[in-house]
Amino acid sequence: MTDHDRLFKELLSTFFIEFLELFIPDLAGTVEPDSMRFLQQEYFVDLTSGEEKVIDLLVDVKQAGEDMAFLVHLEAQASSETNFSRRMFFYFARLYQKYLQRVYPIVVFSFDEPYREEPHQHRVEFATLKVLEFNFASIQLNRLNWRDFLNQPNPVAAALMSKMQIATEERPKVKAECLRLLATLRLDPARTRLVSGFVDTYLRLSAQEEQVFQTEIGKLEAREREDVMQIVTSWMEQGIEQGIERGERSLILRQLTRRVGEIPTSVQSQIDTLPIAQLELLGEALLDFTSLSDLEAWLVGQEQ
Secondary structure, eight states: OOOHHHHHHHHHHHTHHHHHHHHOHHHHTTBOGGGOEEOOOOEEEETTTTEEEEOSEEEEEEBTTOSSEEEEEEEEEOSOOTTHHHHHHHHHHHHHHHHOSOEEEEEEEOOSOOOSOOOOEEEEEOSSOEEEEEEOEEEEGGGSBGGGGTTOOOHHHHHHGGGSBOOGGGHHHHHHHHHHHHHHHOOOHHHHHHHHHHHHHHOOOOHHHHHHHHHHHHTSOHHHHHHHHHHHHHHHHHHHHHHHHHHHHHHHHHHHHHHHOOOOHHHHHHHHTSOHHHHHHHHHHGGGOOSHHHHHHHHHHHHO
């Protein structure tokens, strides 16, 4: 299953200022970039459902010319949820109470359906008294047209075009345009992989669509085509490496089971988190194991 929360948090925290520049330019223009400080995750118990909720991103920033900082609360919502506006107000109230700072709330609605405009206001009022009117900035991706972002020199645009309003037959073209825009930005390899991986996750193409995608790449100018193909090639190489690594882990687990018997789930989890260099060492060490305790002792030794 796609880990939507992780993907959006990685993208929006890495390109926080670029996100503001794209969607809330008036606010972005006043923020001092050097003042940004990402705060620890906030956990709240939702008393209406009894569930523990985690705030996605909370950023402490300063505006130019002001001494007092304020908070930007950014939430990525992957599904349409009844009373979501009320939940956003609860978040706001608890953050305001805890930090006693102004809070600028923003929501990115990233679901594919429904297409109706999501509420972005919570009210409490009587016929003769308006007790509360809480608003938050709303970016609903499935109501945005990807073509409006084609010429935005912004990595967030290159990524989020893949989640915007796209006709089924346009999916290969949009993927090609996302990568074309990404290639023009000349980001470092890590940030390029982050954005391209986001695009590839949300625009997985069928074999037929892949042919159209290759045709669209062929229409690009020579320099752009070369840069995009480098990104596509890196996907293939990464996929091959991941496949080899998965195969190696699977083989080592089978060999361990033969030598020491059934491997407990907790121990399997430890093996799954070993980097490839330690995994190769385990492949050699397991030849000397005679019991599960030998394996457990070896794993403890790797932690020291």
